[in-house]
Amino acid sequence: MPVTHTPEADVLLRQDPEMAEILAGELTRQSTTLQLVAAENFTSPAVLAALGSPLANKYAEGYPGARHHGGCEIVDVVERVAVDRATALFGADHANVQSHSGSSAVLAAYAALLRPGDTVLAMGLPYGGHLTHGSPANFSGRWFDFVGYGVERESGLIDHEQVRALARAHRPKAIVCGSISYPRHIDYAFFREVADEAGAHLIADAAHPIGLVAGGAAPSPVPYADVVCATTHKVLRGPRGGMILCRGELAERVDRAVFPFTQGGAQMHTIAAKAVAFGEAETPAFTAYAHQVVANARVLAAGLDAEGLAVTTGGTDTHLVTVDPAPLGVEGRTARGRLAAAGMVLDTCALPHGARGLRLGTAALTTQGMGQPEMARVAVLFAGVLRDEIETRHAREEVRELTGRFPPYPD
Incomplete structure (x- = not known):
């Protein structure tokens, strides 16, 4: 599906040949090099079609049935389909599909469960923690008191004894399990146990493995975590974006943390593309x-x-x-x-x-x-x-x- 072979690209070529050439160059780059970036994938043509649909024109602040703009009858259906597919795919009580990115999803999770100054236990950045796990350059490190756990020197595996000891010593308000570069499955049951001992919320940052979870190739954090943050690209093969899965009793808090607290209008073309990807992942x-x-x-x-x-x-x-x-x-x-x-x-x-x-x-x-x-x-x-x-x-x-x-x- 080269860029120059689509009707949309032909329009772009006529109206803005400079940008058309740039986009064609990017397709050539992607098609002639090995894409080994762990956070990237190729979406399906159906996902790309949804991203380029007329839904890109629609403003839809709020949630289905409670929008701040008129003319949302169709986009309400789109979002309900995306939510229903996500909850069915992952066996979750509730799904919020509006997060613009994985980082946005984590921000909303923190906003739903924490207050500035709360202590959070997460994987340290030198061991594979994400920027949202306490980097001083990120909102997480500026607003919360992060304590970092690491890995065993010889094996490189998460140091579970250290996790438990730090949780007992610091009594965090939340524990985050997840990493951008840890290649092994995470023991979610262990983290649930430690969180319960500490009286902490458990947040699973499953941005990387969520696609494997959808395909039954990795254990699911959903039965163990209070909130699961994820991206819809990477292995899941959807559009660039985020989502949140949570327990039913946290649904309202999570939704309010996404909108109106941390985000504005939903990107309905992206939500439609997420729905397409969820449907593909069920096959x-x-x-x-x-x-x-x-x-x-x-x-x-x-x-x-x-x-x-x-x-x-x-x-x-x-x-x-x-x-x-x-x-x-x-x-x-x-x-x-x-x-x-x-x-x-x-x-x-x-x-x-x-x-x-x-x-x-x-x-x-x-x-x-x-x-x-x-x-x-x-x-x-x-x-x-x-x-x-x-x-x-x-x-x-x-x-x-x-x-x-x-x-x-x-x-």
Whole structure:
């Protein structure tokens, strides 16, 4: 589905050729490089169609049946469908689908449950915590008193004894479980137990694994957490946006925290696209996809380990793989630059105890139809570029060949 082959793109080409050329260039970039950014994926054409629908024109402050603008009869139906699909998909009492992003969802969760100055226990940023888990540059670190837990030095796994000890010592108002770079399943039952002992709310930041949860490839936080914050992109394969799942007794507090406390009008075209993605995630094809994402990540992790990179926690349970390239004689940021020049796009991330590593994800490559053989080849290519055993030009040619066989939007 090249940009220049759609009616909308033809209109754009006539009216704004400069922007049309820029967008076509971005599609070319996405289609000819390996998208290994763990937080990205390719949406379906149906999701893209909803995003470009006339709903983009509609102002819809409020909730179905209680809007602040007229003419919301249709968008009320759209939002109800999205909410019904989300609650059915994840087995939640209530869903709010208006959050503009994962960070917006976390902000609303804090607003619903906390007051400025409250103590919150969350994964420390050096160990994979998100900006909204207490960064001093973020609202979370400015408004709340965060205490960070970490991981065990040898295994790289969450230090559960430390979590329990910190909860007992600080008596937080809320405990957050979730990470942007922790590749293992989180023990939600353990965190529920600790939260109950401390008299704390449990907030699960499931932005990364929620798509795997939808496909039955990861445990669900919904039965354990008071509030679950998530994104609708990443493995879930929906539009860029957020959502909140919560217990029924918290529904009104959560909804008010989203609107009118932290956000204005809902983006109805995005909510429609979320509904489409929830519907797609209910299918057997998506279940197979989610399990293939994990299988691919495990092969990629094993291949990188065999090539000499240090794979954190010794592997992965999810779509995430985090590695330290230092054994190959290169640090994280330099490695990222070399790989980008070879057509492999990924992120750096903090690693435990001060190192800077690389964070990869297999969601997008799996959407393109790549499987274990391709992951094994990517691992070899990846390490070869970092060792300077494979020239950048040759690596780039191989990446083009691979993406040519597995285009994200085949005609």
